[in-house]
Amino acid sequence: MQNELSHLDWLEAEAIHIMREVAGQCSNPVLLFSGGKDSLCLLRIAEKAFRPGKFPFPLMHIDTGHNYQEVIDFRDKKVTELNERLIVRSVEDSMARGTVKLNYELEPRNKYQSITLLEAIDEFKFDCCIGGARRDEEKARAKERIMSFRDSFGQWDPKNQRPELWDLYNAMTHKGENIRAFPISNWTEMDVWQYIEREQLELPSIYFAHKRDIIRRDGAIVPVTDVTPPKDGEIVENIMVRFRTVGDITCTAPVESHADDVQKIIIETAESRISERGATRLDDQMSEASMEQRKKEGYF
Amino acid sequence: MDKTDSLLRFITCGSVDDGKSTLIGRLLYDSKTILSDTLNQIEKTSHKRGLSAVDLSLLTDGLQAEREQGITIDVAYRYFSTPTRKYIIADSPGHEQYTRNMVTAASTAQAAIILIDARKGILTQTKRHTYLSKLLGINQFVVAVNKMDLVNYDQEIFNSIVKEYKALFDGISVNKNNQFSINFIPMSALNGDMVVERLENMSWYQGDTLLEILENVDSQSTNSNLAFRYPVQYVCRPRDSENKELHDFRSFMGRVESGRIQVGDKIKSLPSNQESTIKAIYIGDQLINEAISPQSVSILLNDEIDISRGDMLTELTNTPSITKDFNATICWLSEEPLNQGRVYKIMHTSKIAKAKISSIFDKIDVNTLSSIESEKIETNDIANIRVNLAQPIMSDNYFDNRKTGSFIIVDDSTNHTVAAGMINNIN
Incomplete structure (x- = not known):
């Protein structure tokens, strides 16, 4: 007789429960899907939570316009396979409307995703956005709720969050307010990779080691692309790399790696002495409190 | 596994x-x-x-x-x-x-x-x-x-x-x-x-x-040795699906909050008290024979009975109390004190009910653990109270079952979670 769940079974059961609470309590939720590994775990959780029914929410990608094509192709393929509805809203549309103004042409657009997201929430009247954020990603997230309340400006107020006890999640909102629900809050990067392995989830190819032109800049590896060209005097190298996160090209850096399958990535992750964001998010290195700042402004 | x-x-x-x-x-x-x-x-x-x-x-x-x-x-x-x-x-x-x-x-x-x-x-x-x-x-x-x-x-x-x-x-x-x-x-x-x-x-x-x-x-999870409790979170009825086999499909989605359940077991749906047996248990598209706490599963029954979110599947004999009145120990979480004249909401398992605090018995001084008589409940107070509900909940005493004995109180003007409660005397 089976008595104990493995940690992955436990995490999965919790995530399914959270997703069903969203479906049960919220009238118009949406699942934020980028094609990244965390949101791919969310999709598998949603399948386990709602099949054979349809998902009780559409998927939505907030597109910065600075993407690796492999990730976008993968995103579209996945949506077709699942036979679910995908909404794409683009930072470039916000720029055209004048609601996003860049400070310079190739400025990283991650922080402007908040604006486009809030515009989309308003357009569709979403009362809940399901996201793949995890508490282990960054210090400011360690105190994040599983159901995180945002006011009508999309702002997160760390001092005005609802206490969360047992597994009783309060996702109630008034008109214009919004809940960000994080079903995999309690997962670590390692849990995500172990889950990907167990469920045999397919990932965009850039997660696995491949040859790529890069430059080394201020200790980080910067991929050479149209929007991140080499500066004068910088040497372009072609080395084996993989991405630990995927997002806007201008602020997502790869790591040197020969890990070309999930097993090898798990081993590397276990041995790694650098956090996921530390290694690969060029925008988080600025200040210790930068994530907290962005979350207050409506980032998810 | x-x-x-x-x-x-x-x-x-x-x-x-x-x-x-x-x-x-x-x-x-x-x-x-x-x-x-x-x-x-x-x-x-x-x-x-x-x-x-x-x-x-x-x-x-x-x-x-x-x-x-x-x-x-x-x-x-x-x-x-x-x-x-x-x-x-x-x-x-x-x-x-x-x-x-x-x-x-x-x-x-x-x-x-x-x-x-x-x-x-x-x-x-x-x-x-x-x-x-x-x-x-x-x-x-x-x-x-x-x-x-x-x-x-x-x-x-x-x-x-x-x-x-x-x-x-x-x-x-x-x-x-x-x-x-x-x-x-x-x-x-x-x-x-x-x-x-x-x-x-x-x-x-x-x-x-x-x-x-x-x-x-x-x-x-000592929970898996307790009586079976399955609050229904969501009912899956994919009627409009292109797949004809799914036209009459109806499953009850939730988490086994305590105990375990096998295909063929007899169950009861509360509060309606209707009985049925377990036809199938799924996690996603995977059929399983037995579900244990705290797994999130999807349950099909052999009889067509009306069940919706907030109802609870349980075993036949060891059932929770169906109650609108109970005593509880609460911790007041909000900066705004309790207003005994107001109607609040409580969230308990997957159920939401209107609630009034009908009596305040005493407060506990958390440093001396002595009982204090009081009519006010403020932030950080631990108090023994009586709760009166508009709709019944299916509950156990907290020390017997943390999942079906716990609840939160929500202020529906702000939607804030203002208190956490533990049911300790059902009658």
């Missing part, structure tokens, strides 16, 4: 002065969960503050505001793993005014680490932390006598604290019918002595290190 590992959730009780943040930092550091870039950042901060050594407590001080004030103001969750177990630490501040945070942290914990400063011995807060942990239904305790390096690793001091703590523990008459386990351990979190490593300083202590104790704490 492809893995034999497990998951344990625990809380750490103590204040910054007891070295709590240092202890957590030490657990993360020695279990190699802290990564070098994070370490670089706290090294920088330590130097900025003029400290000579790296301050491990900086690892757990999360938010800007509290870093500036040097205090922890909310519950933070930390993670580390060993080859056999994943751990989730709920870290809450120890100060008296943060009773509500400790209650929040303890609500999901299976074990509590009670920190005691060897120099100071048992303090008022030790009693408070033990009381609140017991009140929230925790029955596995680790009492860590910290800062042994500052008392010359004196065994006598440790022994007298152990003795005094046992008396204190037995004197707190909460959750009397349950079995408790208590482990005592002398420790220096600062030096990493008896946390993960066993250094040379306390050869008189033959017991396990803290991590060894944690590895052996019973993480098995």
